[in-house]
Amino acid sequence: MDEFIKLLDSGLDYVNHEIIGDTIVIHVVSNKEEVICPYCGCASSKKHSVYERSFQDLPVMGMKSKIILSNRKMFCINPECSHTTFAETFSFIRPKAKKSNRLLDRIVDVSLNVSSLNATHILKNGIADVEKSTICNLLKKRYTHSGERQDH
Template sequence: MDEFIKLLDKDLKYLNHKIVDDMIYIYVVSTRNEVTCPFCGHKSLKTHSTYERSFQDFPMQGKKVQIIIKNRKMFCNNPECDHTTFAERFDWLGNKSKKTKRLEDEIMHMSLNCSSTAAANFLSKNTVTVGKSTICNLLKKRKTDNK
């Protein structure tokens, strides 16, 4: 399972997993030594606290996948930065996002070929938990990002 997690990010470490009904819950932790402040670019080694953050990724063996990461909140010790703390971020997961970027891309691909309601129904049964409003919001976000 650690090899699967490393495909998502080489700096993640697999902790454990559990299977409940049609869901696989995978618990991971970041192994980065230092984390870059997204506001000023300063590197930090000092952890403020940790919290659990969960998000969806591609299904495995016909089961939906929920990844739970032990995310770190870090101190920014740059005196010129307006933020004293910040949350660890990842390139493959948008800020405050509940789905990996690669899963969002797959949802977008599917929804371009049918209505958002039909796409939500199909995806929820076969791939991920997603609603019509989520698809509409992703389409709006994608349209804004491409301008």
């Protein structure tokens, strides 16, 4: 299972998993020695605290997946920085997001070919729990009125 987690991010380590209904719940932790402050760019290895962050990702073996990440909050050691603490960030998911970037891409791919209501039914059948309003909002954020993709 650790190999699957490394595909998401090499900075993660597999802890354990459990199957709950049609979903595999995977617990992971960061293995990064240092974390870069997003506000000043200074590296820090000084941990403030840890909290659980959960999000949906692409299916694993035909099951929906939920990843629970032990996310670290770090102290910024730069006295010139405007923030004393910051949360560890990852390239595969935006801050505070509940779905990985690659799952969002899959949702958009499915939604472009069918109505948002049909996309909801297709996605809920083994891919991810997603509502019609989420699909509509995601499509609005991703595409301008001219149909070109926006990079946010």
